[in-house]
Amino acid sequence: MAKLRVHNLATSLDGYAAGPAQSLSEPLGIGGEALHDFFWKTRFGSSDPDAGETGLDNDVLEAGVDNIGAHIMGRNMFGPVRGPWPDKSWTGWWGDEPPYHHDVFVLTHHPRESVAMKGGTTFHFVTDGIEAALSQALTAANGKDVRVGGGVATVRAYLKAGLVDEMHVPVVPILLGGGERLLGDDATAGYRVDRFAASETVAHYWFVRR
Amino acid sequence: MAKLRVHNLATSLDGYAAGPAQSLSEPLGIGGEALHDFFWKTRFGSSDPDAGETGLDNDVLEAGVDNIGAHIMGRNMFGPVRGPWPDKSWTGWWGDEPPYHHDVFVLTHHPRESVAMKGGTTFHFVTDGIEAALSQALTAANGKDVRVGGGVATVRAYLKAGLVDEMHVPVVPILLGGGERLLGDDATAGYRVDRFAASETVAHYWFVRR
Numbered sequence: 001m002a003k004l005r006v007h008n009l010a011t012s013l014d015g016y017a018a019g020p021a022q023s024l025s026e027p028l029g030i031g032g033e034a035l036h037d038f039f040w041k042t043r044f045g046s047s048d049p050d051a052g053e054t055g056l057d058n059d060v061l062e063a064g065v066d067n068i069g070a071h072i073m074g075r076n077m078f079g080p081v082r083g084p085w086p087d088k089s090w091t092g093w094w095g096d097e098p099p100y101h102h103d104v105f106v107l108t109h110h111p112r113e114s115v116a117m118k119g120g121t122t123f124h125f126v127t128d129g130i131e132a133a134l135s136q137a138l139t140a141a142n143g144k145d146v147r148v149g150g151g152v153a154t155v156r157a158y159l160k161a162g163l164v165d166e167m168h169v170p171v172v173p174i175l176l177g178g179g180e181r182l183l184g185d186d187a188t189a190g191y192r193v194d195r196f197a198a199s200e201t202v203a204h205y206w207f208v209r210r
Numbered sequence: 211m212a213k214l215r216v217h218n219l220a221t222s223l224d225g226y227a228a229g230p231a232q233s234l235s236e237p238l239g240i241g242g243e244a245l246h247d248f249f250w251k252t253r254f255g256s257s258d259p260d261a262g263e264t265g266l267d268n269d270v271l272e273a274g275v276d277n278i279g280a281h282i283m284g285r286n287m288f289g290p291v292r293g294p295w296p297d298k299s300w301t302g303w304w305g306d307e308p309p310y311h312h313d314v315f316v317l318t319h320h321p322r323e324s325v326a327m328k329g330g331t332t333f334h335f336v337t338d339g340i341e342a343a344l345s346q347a348l349t350a351a352n353g354k355d356v357r358v359g360g361g362v363a364t365v366r367a368y369l370k371a372g373l374v375d376e377m378h379v380p381v382v383p384i385l386l387g388g389g390e391r392l393l394g395d396d397a398t399a400g401y402r403v404d405r406f407a408a409s410e411t412v413a414h415y416w417f418v419r420r
Contacts, residue, residue, distance in 0.1 A: 013403060014225065183223060
């Protein structure tokens with residue numbers, strides 16, 4: 001059975017997957033950029049394929065792209081545009097050739113035609129909810145798994161509906177003091193920690209249903 | 211300068227230092243006993259001095275008793291008696307010879323004479339608040355540090371007053387889903403994570419003031 005998976009949804013030690021006061025200039029909120037410091041240090045996160053650290057953090061990130069056939073994301077992860085789409089100009093944060101190379105389903109309240117990008121990524125805009133998006137993504141994935149990319153609100157919605165099969169959360173040893181909560185919230189009530197492993201800088205947890 | 215230290219205040223991954231629905235039969239709340247599983251596996255936590263695991267978890271626990279000259283604890287940690295002391299019969303959970311071997315200051319609203327136990331532990335009952343207890347404990351410690359033993363409410367009170375100099379928190383990879391919160395709460399607002407190290411079963415964090 002194809003699965004719905006979440007990977008690399010980094011949180012602070014106090015359970016926030018984004019810091020307080022998110023804005024266009026600070027999309028991860030105050031202090032939230034530090035959640036991704038470990039990512040950029042890995043080979044996976046490095047722009048130079050021969051640079052960056054290997055080891056647990058890198059292995060875990062590599063695993064997050066293995067056997068994924070489609071993505072789902074919230075509109076805020078796709079871009080900063082709010083309300084009805086004013087035109088076709090915004091096509092995501094990732095330039096002409098996004099790193100997905102498969103179908104990506106964007107949750108939105110506002111219909112828009114699909115956008116085919118270079119390298120095999122096509123953005124589809126789903127207006128009828130998270131279950132419809134999952135159904136379409138599973139079809140598009142053609143037997144492979146579907147990954148929910150984020151943001152936090154989208155992942156929380158799938159968790160609360162009990163639709164997530166596996167979730168990987170790197171816990172970064174910082175306190176954000178506020179923001180978008182993932183841990184310590186009823187979103188994870190139906191889940192348990194299945195596995196735990198830590199590098200020198202990050203503790204990784206894998207969640208499954210209870 | 212002598213310090214006020216907290217050690218081994220275990221929390222769940224979702225930030226709870228005790229589970230929901232604490233009671234006399236489940237003083238750590240539902241599921242809360244699992245917070246201490248790692249403790250009992252160590253040499254420090256073993257009743258047999260030649261048994262139990264050594265390594266990081268054990269080293270961290272040993273460090274928690276190093277250079278401590280007095281303890282402070284809340285009344286709930288001392289015992290289940292509520293309201294005025296009915297008699298002198300309750301002398302703690304630890305039998306005739308408690309493992310402290312120094313002065314222990316118990317925060318309570320109800321005065322009571324000090325109780326000297328075997329092995330050098332004397333319980334003192336402090337009715338005029340956390341700062342008075344700290345002052346008395348520092349005097350008793352005679353240059354050594356003072357440790358706040360718990361429970362969570364007492365530690366939170368000292369954290370909120372900015373009086374804790376160092377706090378060690380082992381994070382156990384379980385979700386409790388509710389209970390007494392330590393992480394993800396304003397109690398730690400004045401603190402930051404100074405150090406992080408993990409064994410195969412527990413992630414340890416050390417907090418200091420910002």
